[in-house]
Structures are given as structure tokens and as C-alpha cells.
Amino acid sequence: MAASMIGNGRSKGRNRYRPLSEINVTPLVDVMLVLLIVFMVTAPLLTVGVPVDLPKTEAAQLTDEVEPLVVSVNAEGVIFLQETEVPRENLVPRLNAVTGQRPDVRIFVRGDKAIQYGTVMEVMGLISAAGFTKVALLAEIPDTMKGTR
Numbered sequence: 001m002a003a004s005m006i007g008n009g010r011s012k013g014r015n016r017y018r019p020l021s022e023i024n025v026t027p028l029v030d031v032m033l034v035l036l037i038v039f040m041v042t043a044p045l046l047t048v049g050v051p052v053d054l055p056k057t058e059a060a061q062l063t064d065e066v067e068p069l070v071v072s073v074n075a076e077g078v079i080f081l082q083e084t085e086v087p088r089e090n091l092v093p094r095l096n097a098v099t100g101q102r103p104d105v106r107i108f109v110r111g112d113k114a115i116q117y118g119t120v121m122e123v124m125g126l127i128s129a130a131g132f133t134k135v136a137l138l139a140e141i142p143d144t145m146k147g148t149r
Helices: 026-046 088-099 117-129
Strands: 069-073 079-081 106-111 134-137
Touching: 069 088, 069 117, 079 088, 088 117, 106 117, 117 134
Parallel strands: 069 106, 106 134
Antiparallel strands: 069 079
């Protein structure tokens, strides 16, 4: 290869800087592993709700993009809106405040299977009487049905 040389021995023109053709993936792998560990640790903490032992049903699961409000009644009869304990008399005002007076917001009612059916129905009645139209009960799918879907 013939190259013209200048008096100080450097080549002229384009050959002065050669592109680096190797990509160092070690920092990328390090970042990805750290993110994987962070997500593995935080994922179990993201489950919203009060621990309630739901009854089992064979109904199909609902698929909805918008996350609904969840009203839970635990085994002692205490009412929770999402994860916050709410007295029975303050449930409807809190729902109105959270939803902005929109009656078309989907509200799920979760009732522990150890609690009386009437208590869960009273809570649903309060919500329906306040004008909310999309109120539904939640139940757990039995283990035999989970494998078939």
C-alpha cells in the first residue's frame, strides 16, 4: 500500500482514525441484571389489596384495561377502599370523592368467604344506592379451572 508521507511521518487524509469495530456489552449486561433483580424484588410488592380469602367460582375472568376501584370486606367485617380502611358511613362520600362523581366507574367488591353474605350485599347496596352502575363481585377461580385457560 503506497501512501504519501509528509515530512513528519504521518499519513495524510482518511486513514488517520480507524473506527472501533468492537462493542463492549459488559455494561449493558450489568445494567440489565440490576434491573432484573429490582423488578423481581418489587413485583410481589405491587399487588394491591387487603388479604381476603375469596370464594371459588367457575365464571370466566374479566379482562379490562382500566383498573377498577376495589372495595374489600375482610373476615371481621371491616370495609376497605383499595387498601385504606373506611367506616361504613364514609364509604359513599369517599367513592364520590375518588371517582369525581362519575357513576360509570367500575367498582369490584371483594368479600371474605368467612363473612356473612348479607354483609357483602349491604356494602353492594350502599354503592348501588349511591348511583354507581358498574358494581361487581370478585371471586377466585378454582385451581382445576386455572390450568384449562
